[in-house]
Amino acid sequence: MSRVVILGAGISGHTVARYLNKWIGRQHEIVVVSPNAKWNWIPSNIWVGVGQMAEKDVTFDLAELYGKTHVDFRQAKAVSIHPEGNTGSAQPFVTVEYTNPAKAGVQENISYDFLVNATGPKLNFGATEGLGPEHGHTVSVCTASHAQEANHKLQASIDAMRRGELQTIVIGTGHGMCTCQGAAFEYIYNVDHTLREAGVRDKARLIWISNEYELGDFGMGGVHIKRGGYITNGKTFAESLMVERGIEWITRAHVKKVEAGKIHYETMDGTFHELAFDFSMLIPPFAGVGLKAFNKTGEDITSQMFAPNGFMKVDADYTQRPYLEWSARDWPKTYQTPSFRNIFAVGIAFAPPHLISKPMQSANGTPINPTAPRTGMPSAAMAKAVAMSIRDMLNGADKPTHTASMAEMGAACVASTGSHIFKGTAATMTVFPVVPDYEKYPEFGRDIDLTFGEIGLAGHWMKYLLHHAFIYQAKLRPGWSLIPD
Amino acid sequence: MGNITNREPYQQAYYPPAPTGFTRFMRTCLLWQLYRFVVINLKMLKLITKSHH
Numbered sequence: 001m002s003r004v005v006i007l008g009a010g011i012s013g014h015t016v017a018r019y020l021n022k023w024i025g026r027q028h029e030i031v032v033v034s035p036n037a038k039w040n041w042i043p044s045n046i047w048v049g050v051g052q053m054a055e056k057d058v059t060f061d062l063a064e065l066y067g068k069t070h071v072d073f074r075q076a077k078a079v080s081i082h083p084e085g086n087t088g089s090a091q092p093f094v095t096v097e098y099t100n101p102a103k104a105g106v107q108e109n110i111s112y113d114f115l116v117n118a119t120g121p122k123l124n125f126g127a128t129e130g131l132g133p134e135h136g137h138t139v140s141v142c143t144a145s146h147a148q149e150a151n152h153k154l155q156a157s158i159d160a161m162r163r164g165e166l167q168t169i170v171i172g173t174g175h176g177m178c179t180c181q182g183a184a185f186e187y188i189y190n191v192d193h194t195l196r197e198a199g200v201r202d203k204a205r206l207i208w209i210s211n212e213y214e215l216g217d218f219g220m221g222g223v224h225i226k227r228g229g230y231i232t233n234g235k236t237f238a239e240s241l242m243v244e245r246g247i248e249w250i251t252r253a254h255v256k257k258v259e260a261g262k263i264h265y266e267t268m269d270g271t272f273h274e275l276a277f278d279f280s281m282l283i284p285p286f287a288g289v290g291l292k293a294f295n296k297t298g299e300d301i302t303s304q305m306f307a308p309n310g311f312m313k314v315d316a317d318y319t320q321r322p323y324l325e326w327s328a329r330d331w332p333k334t335y336q337t338p339s340f341r342n343i344f345a346v347g348i349a350f351a352p353p354h355l356i357s358k359p360m361q362s363a364n365g366t367p368i369n370p371t372a373p374r375t376g377m378p379s380a381a382m383a384k385a386v387a388m389s390i391r392d393m394l395n396g397a398d399k400p401t402h403t404a405s406m407a408e409m410g411a412a413c414v415a416s417t418g419s420h421i422f423k424g425t426a427a428t429m430t431v432f433p434v435v436p437d438y439e440k441y442p443e444f445g446r447d448i449d450l451t452f453g454e455i456g457l458a459g460h461w462m463k464y465l466l467h468h469a470f471i472y473q474a475k476l477r478p479g480w481s482l483i484p485d
Numbered sequence: 486m487g488n489i490t491n492r493e494p495y496q497q498a499y500y501p502p503a504p505t506g507f508t509r510f511m512r513t514c515l516l517w518q519l520y521r522f523v524v525i526n527l528k529m530l531k532l533i534t535k536s537h538h
Contacts, residue, residue, distance in 0.1 A: 239501035248497060381536050409536035412529055425512060428525060432532050450532050455504075456512040458521035462529070484533045 002028045002113035002394055005094060007078040007291075009034035009062055011042065011376065012347030013118030015383035015485060016390075017071050018476060023391045025070030031110060035077035035099040037062060039474055040144050043376065044467050046186045046416075048147035049281070050154060050194045055144040060475060069476065075100035078119060078289075079107065081305070083340045084296035092342070114390050117312050117345040118383065121286030124175075130258035131174045131284055137260050138174065138280040141187055150281055154191065157279040161200035167278040170263060172209035174282030176254030176368040179219045180375065181210055184283050185238075186415035189427075191281075192245045193417035201246075207275070208242065208249040209265065209282070211368050213360060215239050215249055218413070219370035221357045223431050224444040225453045231444070234429070237453045241427060250275075252360070254368045255282060270363025286348060286371070288312070305337065311351035313337060314344070318351070323358050328407030328437035330354065334400035335386050341399070344386045347379035356435055377411045378404075378434055380485040407435040410450055416463035426459030428452075 004020055006013050009032050017032050024030070038059040047053040066073035076096040083092045093111040098104060123142050125132030133139050139150035157167050171188040173181060188208055195201040208215075216222055216238030223234040242249055252268035263275040263282075288310020293301045306312055316332040330353040337343040345351075352372040360369045374382075382404040389400035410432030417425055430452055436445025444451075473480040504512075511517050 236501060240503065243498045243501045243503055377533075377536070384537065404537070410532035412532065422515075430528065430532055432535065450528065450535070452528065454521065454525070456521055457515070457518040458525055461518075461522050462525055484530065485537075 003031060003111065004028060004114040004116065004390060005031045005033065005110055005112040006116045006118060007033050007094065008118035008120055008347070008349065009036065009039060009073075010118065010120045010347065010379075012120075012349075012379040012383040013116070014039055014474060015380045016116050016118060016346065016387045017066075018474070018480070019384055019387035020390065021069045021071050022481060023387070024394060028394060029072065030070060031072045031074060031112075032062075032066060033074045033076050033078055033094070033096050033110070034062060035075065037075055037100065038144075039065070041467065041471050041474070042142075043183075043463075045141045045144055045147040046183065046190055048144055049139075049141040049150040049187055050190045051151045052190075055148050058471075059144050060471070065475060074098070074108075074110070076103075076108070078291055080292040080294060081115065081117075081343070082109075082294050083115075083305075083343060086296060086298065090296070092340075113342060114393070115343045116386060116390070117291070117343070117349045118347050119289045119291065119349045121348045122289045122310070123284045124287040125284045127285045127287075128175045128255055128258065128282075131255070131282060137258050138282045140284065141183060141281060142180075142283065153279055154194070158195065158198050158200055160278070161195070161203035162198070164203070166203055166205070168205045168207065168276055170207045170209055170275060170277040170280040170282070172250075172253075172282060173211050173370075174255045174258070175285040176211045176266075176362075176366055177371055178211055178283050178285045179371040179373050180283050180286070181212060181218050181370060182373070182413045182415065184208075184210070184281065185218075187281055188247060189241070189245065189415055189417045192247065206245075206247045207277075208247055209253050209255065209263070209275070210249070210251050211254060211370055212251050213268075213357065213369070215242065215251060217357055217370055219355075219357055219373045220431060220434060221436060221445075223429070223446065223451055223453070224448065225429075225451055226448055227453070231448060234453060237427075237429075241455070252368055254362065254366050258282070266362055266364065266366055266368075268360060268362050268368055288349070304339065307351035309351070312343075312345035312349055314350045316351070316353040318353050321354075326354055328405075328433070328435055328439065331405050331407045331435050333403035333405045334389060335382055335404070336389075336400050344390070346382045346386050348374055350374070350382075372406075373411075373434075374406065376413070377485075378406050378409055381409050382406075384485050405433075405435075407433050407437050409433055414459050414463040414466065416460045421461070421464065422457070425455060425457060426463055427455050428459030428462060
């Protein structure tokens with residue numbers, strides 16, 4: 001019997017766990033280590049952040065679910081990886097520290113035959129002074145509890161507007177190197193919708209602030225779509241959405257500091273600006289969770305296994321090259337680490353070889369460019385591929401058998417407003433592939449038939465369907481594996 | 486403040502396309518949206534199928 005240890009139980013970690021449980025749960029041991037007691041369908045946090053849903057609608061208890069499976073769940077955070085074991089044993093292991101109240105702070109070594117790093121991001125609010133709900137002046141929708149708090153503050157702002165006060169609401173990214181613009185993009189439309197429903201939209205100035213070079217970049221270098229007899233850029237699509245709803249925008253911006261009621265930001269031209277606000281939701285930059293790695297003799301090998309930003313190196317081509325020499329082939333396929341055939345990293349935890357958007361700097365040398373997104377559909381696709389590879393390697397394969405390159409897979413983003421089945425609308429956007437491949441698609445880097453954007457009720461139904469389907473799937477309800485990832 | 490007789494030109498909102506009434510109607514027209522729902526689902530399924538190797 002072998003043991004597979006999965007670090008993290010988010011979308012990617014849980015996807016690996018549920019497939020391995022289905023395929024090898026009876027023959028092998030599966031251990032999931034996560035510091036969080038609950039699984040969270042993160043895309044629907046947006047609806048929590050405007051009061052359309054409660055925290056309980058987007059989360060469920062992991063211990064309870066895994067208790068019904070062959071998965072051994074440990075509520076703990078991973079501290080270090082020892083891929084060669086230690087001086088006493090050659091068996092690789094991870095050191096974890098429990099976070100559940102009963103064993104809080106207790107450390108344990110868990111040995112493994114295969115390890116999957118699916119730890120997701122550290123929400124690096126500390127990168128921008130005054131950012132974030134805990135030590136700063138802005139709110140977040142990155143976790144369900146953050147989103148709940150965001151809604152409380154939004155409702156207070158709405159109450160102020162009902163009293164006749166004018167409010168400035170700023171939503172976007174809180175640093176020049178943030179990713180996940182899509183979440184903020186969806187949130188601003190939901191806030192707009194909520195203000196209209198409350199009858200106070202005329203009392204609010206709604207402003208989008210982002211590190212994107214142009215609107216609609218989303219960290220993917222933008223997209224081209226067929227629309228109205230033209231192949232046009234996603235910039236047109238995104239700007240049209242903002243104009244229709246009376247939203248202003250500031251792009252090419254690096255938020256440097258947030259004070260109570262005031263955002264300080266720098267723009268690409270090197271100038272510095274201030275923006276007063278009453279309510280602000282800014283996405284933080286992401287970093288690796290800070291895992292360390294040690295060899296057999298206890299020597300620190302963190303820099304060998306992890307990139308400087310804390311994400312784990314996998315089978316990507318990390319050679320530094322100018323932007324024009326980047327290639328779709330640089331992106332990882334199997335997510336296996338180069339030094340250890342039994343370690344994989346999926347979801348946000350793997351280190352991308354480079355950005356997808358073109359790297360940019362302000363006139364002062366400050367990097368202002370969205371980093372590569374790898375949440376949602378891509379994280380589930382790479383997790384399933386890794387689960388299949390581990391299953392096959394346990395059955396004798398000498399190398400990973402399945403691939404899931406972001407240069408060969410698509411992604412969908414549905415930015416929906418409201419949760420009413422007839423009143424909501426949504427902007428549906430898909431791209432294929434996520435990382436442009438100019439060798440395969442010379443003109444636009446993507447398949448124009450599978451890269452599209454559309455606004456309407458149909459997208460809203462999609463979002464509603466995805467919410468229920470993916471929670472159903474994550475809860476391992478009957479027939480869950482028939483639902484596509 | 487007196488009556489506004491002109492607008493500040495070439496502001497941010499001047500350039501992007503704004504949807505016509507017909508476009509806005511079609512976005513919530515149940516029959517059309519049911520058809521689009523089927524089309525989007527088929528496109529998504531094709532995208533998912535092409536994404537797994």
